[in-house]
Amino acid sequence: MKIAIPSNSGLVEDHFGHCEYFTVYTITDDNRAVDEMTIASAHGCGCKSDIVETLHNMGVKIMLAGNIGGGAVNKLGSYGIAVVRGCSGAVSRVIEDWLSGKITDSGELCRSHEHHQGHGHDNEKENCRRP
Numbered sequence: 001m002k003i004a005i006p007s008n009s010g011l012v013e014d015h016f017g018h019c020e021y022f023t024v025y026t027i028t029d030d031n032r033a034v035d036e037m038t039i040a041s042a043h044g045c046g047c048k049s050d051i052v053e054t055l056h057n058m059g060v061k062i063m064l065a066g067n068i069g070g071g072a073v074n075k076l077g078s079y080g081i082a083v084v085r086g087c088s089g090a091v092s093r094v095i096e097d098w099l100s101g102k103i104t105d106s107g108e109l110c111r112s113h114e115h116h117q118g119h120g121h122d123n124e125k126e127n128c129r130r131p
Contacts, residue, residue, distance in 0.1 A: 001026075001027045002024055002025065002027065002058060002062075003025045003033075003060065003062045003095065003098065004022045004023070004024045004039075004060045004063050004064070004081075005023045005063070005087070005094060005095065006018075006022055006065055007019055007021055007091050008020045010092070011089065011090060012064070012065070012066045012089060012090075013066060014067050014088070015066065015068075016066070016068040016072050017072065019041045020040075021039060021040050021041050022051070022055065023036060024036070024039055024055070024058060027099070033095050033096075039051075039058070052072075052075050052079050052081065053079065056080065056081060061080065062082050062084065062098075063076055063081050063082070063083045064084050064087045064094055064098055064103065065083055065084065066085070066086070066087055067085070068083060068085055083105070084103060085105050085106045085107065086106025
């Protein structure tokens with residue numbers, strides 16, 4: 001299995017669509033990270049790029065994210081990638097915490113989408129609710 005984390009300078013990017021790259025880990029059957037690679041991110045909105053298909057084709061099954069909008073969560077889900085929201089800090093620590101069972105989904109959607117009005121996210125604002 002593979003796990004992806006939207007990243008900037010070794011930290012979890014606070015907004016899925018703004019990351020510099022995705023850190024992708026290969027996880028063994030005995031729950032160890034054995035390989036780490038980076039995949040360049042498309043510029044602009046992650047949910048409107050082909051990055052989700054690329055990650056899916058690589059075998060990514062889980063996205064450990066910071067803030068992420070409803071459109072991106074839906075697109076990832078349509079490709080069989082589960083999203084765990086609310087992650088923050090060093091990417092290396094986040095993957096360790098995930099593997100040891102210390103991370104759960106925050107249940108929050110797109111805490112920072114409000115500032116995107118006029119940038120193709122106007123109607124996505126309606127999806128930004130906390131469940």
